[in-house]
Amino acid sequence: MLRKELNIFTFRDLLEHFPLRHIDKTQVNLINEINPETEFIQVAGTLVDSTIIGEKRGKRLVARIRDKSGILELTWFQGITWVQKSLLPGKDYLIYGRCGFFNGRPQMTHPEMELLASVKSAGKNFLEPIYPSTEKLKARSLNGRQLGTLTSVLLPQVAERDIPENLPAPLLQQLKMPSRYRAYCDIHFPKSPQDYQAAVRRLKFEELFIAQIRLALIKLQRHRYSRGVVFEKVGDIFTHFYNHVLPFQLTGAQKRVLKEIRQDTARGKQMNRLVQGDVGSGKTIVALLTMLLAADNGYQSCLMAPTEILSQQHYQGLTALLKDLPVTMRLLTGSTKAAERRKVLAGLADGSIQMVVGTHAVIEESVQFQNLGLAIVDEQHRFGVAQRAKLWQKATIPPHVLVMTATPIPRTLAMTAYGDLDYSVMDELPPGRQPITTVHRNEMQRAGVMDFIRTEIAKGRQAYIIYPLIEESEKLSYEDLMQGYEQVKSFFPEPKYYISMVHGRQPPEQKEANMQRFVTGDTHIMVSTTVIEVGVNVPNASVMVIESTEKFGLSQLHQLRGRVGRGSEKSFCILLTGERVSKDARERIKIMCATNDGFKIAEKDLELRGPGDIEGTRQSGMLNFKLASLINDKAILESAKKYAQLLLEQDPDMTSADNLPLKSHLLAKEGKTSWSKIS
Numbered sequence: 001m002l003r004k005e006l007n008i009f010t011f012r013d014l015l016e017h018f019p020l021r022h023i024d025k026t027q028v029n030l031i032n033e034i035n036p037e038t039e040f041i042q043v044a045g046t047l048v049d050s051t052i053i054g055e056k057r058g059k060r061l062v063a064r065i066r067d068k069s070g071i072l073e074l075t076w077f078q079g080i081t082w083v084q085k086s087l088l089p090g091k092d093y094l095i096y097g098r099c100g101f102f103n104g105r106p107q108m109t110h111p112e113m114e115l116l117a118s119v120k121s122a123g124k125n126f127l128e129p130i131y132p133s134t135e136k137l138k139a140r141s142l143n144g145r146q147l148g149t150l151t152s153v154l155l156p157q158v159a160e161r162d163i164p165e166n167l168p169a170p171l172l173q174q175l176k177m178p179s180r181y182r183a184y185c186d187i188h189f190p191k192s193p194q195d196y197q198a199a200v201r202r203l204k205f206e207e208l209f210i211a212q213i214r215l216a217l218i219k220l221q222r223h224r225y226s227r228g229v230v231f232e233k234v235g236d237i238f239t240h241f242y243n244h245v246l247p248f249q250l251t252g253a254q255k256r257v258l259k260e261i262r263q264d265t266a267r268g269k270q271m272n273r274l275v276q277g278d279v280g281s282g283k284t285i286v287a288l289l290t291m292l293l294a295a296d297n298g299y300q301s302c303l304m305a306p307t308e309i310l311s312q313q314h315y316q317g318l319t320a321l322l323k324d325l326p327v328t329m330r331l332l333t334g335s336t337k338a339a340e341r342r343k344v345l346a347g348l349a350d351g352s353i354q355m356v357v358g359t360h361a362v363i364e365e366s367v368q369f370q371n372l373g374l375a376i377v378d379e380q381h382r383f384g385v386a387q388r389a390k391l392w393q394k395a396t397i398p399p400h401v402l403v404m405t406a407t408p409i410p411r412t413l414a415m416t417a418y419g420d421l422d423y424s425v426m427d428e429l430p431p432g433r434q435p436i437t438t439v440h441r442n443e444m445q446r447a448g449v450m451d452f453i454r455t456e457i458a459k460g461r462q463a464y465i466i467y468p469l470i471e472e473s474e475k476l477s478y479e480d481l482m483q484g485y486e487q488v489k490s491f492f493p494e495p496k497y498y499i500s501m502v503h504g505r506q507p508p509e510q511k512e513a514n515m516q517r518f519v520t521g522d523t524h525i526m527v528s529t530t531v532i533e534v535g536v537n538v539p540n541a542s543v544m545v546i547e548s549t550e551k552f553g554l555s556q557l558h559q560l561r562g563r564v565g566r567g568s569e570k571s572f573c574i575l576l577t578g579e580r581v582s583k584d585a586r587e588r589i590k591i592m593c594a595t596n597d598g599f600k601i602a603e604k605d606l607e608l609r610g611p612g613d614i615e616g617t618r619q620s621g622m623l624n625f626k627l628a629s630l631i632n633d634k635a636i637l638e639s640a641k642k643y644a645q646l647l648l649e650q651d652p653d654m655t656s657a658d659n660l661p662l663k664s665h666l667l668a669k670e671g672k673t674s675w676s677k678i679s
């Protein structure tokens with residue numbers, strides 16, 4: 001039962017099934033004293049009766065408890081039959097749980113219940129642990145409190161040597177943390193709230209510290225043992241481009257990142273850098289300058305984008321900038337025609353093509369480079385780690401890898417999910433950009449929104465109207481899009497207005513042609529699904545209308561909004577919804593209207609959804625912590641990172657006596673025998 005319900009297989013699993021909270025058993029609330037401010041309550045009373053009421057989805061079990069001051073209703077929606085069987089009317093119970101109010105009366109849903117007699121006879125600690133449990137287990141006398149009985153029997157059998165220390169003693173002393181054994185005892189059965197806090201802090205630190213050590217180690221091993229091609233000079237191509245072609249001054253952030261890349265690529269080790277830049281922060285030019293650096297040093301480079309459209313756009317933009325330079329760039333995607341493909345492959349193999357832009361077609365087996373020195377992945381979270389790894393195998397000395405992402409990730413998440421990469425942030429927008437004004441409008445205000453688009457078009461601007469199409473195959477949203485398109489056409493009739501439409505069901509050439517008409521300004525409005533979400537650059541577009549905003553997540557909304565405000569004109573984002581909007585969607589809209597800062601939005605996204613759902617981090621097992629939270633434990637994480645780095649700086653092989661226990665713990669955890677195998 002424990003296995004099935006809680007994944008508890010061993011004694012260790014039980015020890016690591018940590019309590020949710022502790023309750024002070026001496027504190028009992030009287031029913032008539034409960035008020036809406038009381039969150040958790042503990043009541044002692046007699047079970048009056050229990051009845052199953054309602055039908056189908058409304059079916060529930062309601063029981064009544066009486067103490068000397070009044071009656072309290074308890075409700076269950078799940079495990080109804082199990083629970084009713086276990087309840088004994090006329091007996092005294094101790095009841096614990098979160099209290100709500102319904103029709104002015106206190107009510108508890110799915111409370112913890114225990115016979116008062118058994119609580120008294122057990123004579124437990126006064127700070128009693130409450131464990132996560134399930135309705136099935138509760139009905140089998142293994143509720144959140146009773147699980148504690150199992151642990152209280154187990155823990156005294158466990159000796160200090162069974163839970164050996166894994167952190168270095170000097171570190172524990174410095175941070176005034178309890179031993180690992182003490183922490184395990186105190187997290188279950190603390191003598192005081194302070195002991196409990198100290199235990200939790202120690203165990204959270206341990207989790208985060210070990211994760212940070214592991215990440216730092218991977219990075220360290222790469223810096224130590226990897227070989228990388230050397231870009232030793234800034235040559236004529238780069239210099240000419242920088243002085244004569246580059247159409248603007250680089251921002252401070254662009255210069256800083258370029259400098260970091262210069263350092264990485266000059267030291268004979270493989271670069272593995274993640275550049276995280278907010279939408280429109282100018283990552284493409286940094287990519288191009290790095291490719292020029294590779295060319296100056298006689299190396300080929302490739303730039304991979306997540307979609308055909310983006311590859312084509314990058315290719316067109318970059319070749320226009322390169323036209324007077326002695327380098328050849330080609331495009332290679334899934335839809336490259338066979339004859340052209342053969343030419344590109346031959347050119348890459350004999351070195352006559354120095355740069356290739358494309359989709360993941362670039363990393364297929366058949367693509368051989370003469371001397372690939374740099375691979376840039378414009379990731380936007382669509383390329384998996386496995387694909388990146390594939391790139392590295394293409395050359396005897398692996399190429400430098402630069403991953404660029406336009407989805408800002410909160411610092412805590414980045415430190416954990418990308419801690420093994422070198423990491424730069426581009427948090428500065430090019431000068432002259434005006435903040436985008438974002439507003440929320442509902443269906444009733446649609447005509448006003450269309451009028452607004454007309455006034456912007458009259459000023460020479462262009463507009464996007466975006467529909468949610470979660471899956472391109474989804475019939476319903478496809479029909480929505482088509483209906484929307486007809487509606488937009490009726491508001492904006494030809495020949496005064498022209499509209500482009502782009503969606504995933506179109507053949508690539510048609511998609512590209514429609515896109516191109518919008519890019520060149522031949523059409524005024526782009527009606528599209530989220531295929532334009534990432535990377536499209538039309539600086540003249542000043543209005544972004546998002547239909548059914550409630551269906552989009554925050555980071556997606558931010559990406560979409562980032563398609564406007566890319567020139568010097570004032571831009572607007574209009575978030576359209578139906579009249580009724582869920583609380584969550586309202587919260588997202590509020591954040592979007594309040595800020596344009598992708599990093600702030602990412603923080604909020606993390607708070608609202610938790611780390612497991614944040615885009616790009618899903619595959620990362622690194623984020624599954626038992627106790628630590630990347631939202632609430634920022635300070636512990638920062639300190640774990642600091643001490644992990646310090647430790648490896650002082651003792652990179654962990655050979656000192658103090659660090660040996662940690663080393664063996666890590667190796668055991670990884671199932672490895674030697675240090676160099678951790679990767």
Ligand SMILES: Nc1ncnc2c1ncn2[C@@H]1O[C@H](COP(=O)(O)OP(=O)(O)OP(=O)(O)O)[C@@H](O)[C@H]1O
Nearest residue numbers: 248249250251279280281282283284285406430535
């Ligand atoms: N330093 C700069 N000064 C002025 N304009 C710049 C600068 N850097 C880039 N730009 C321009 O800003 C626009 C956005 O740049 P780019 O497309 O590289 O952004 P990005 O970071 O890739 O954004 P996204 O991820 O949203 O596509 C482009 O039109 C580019 O030419």
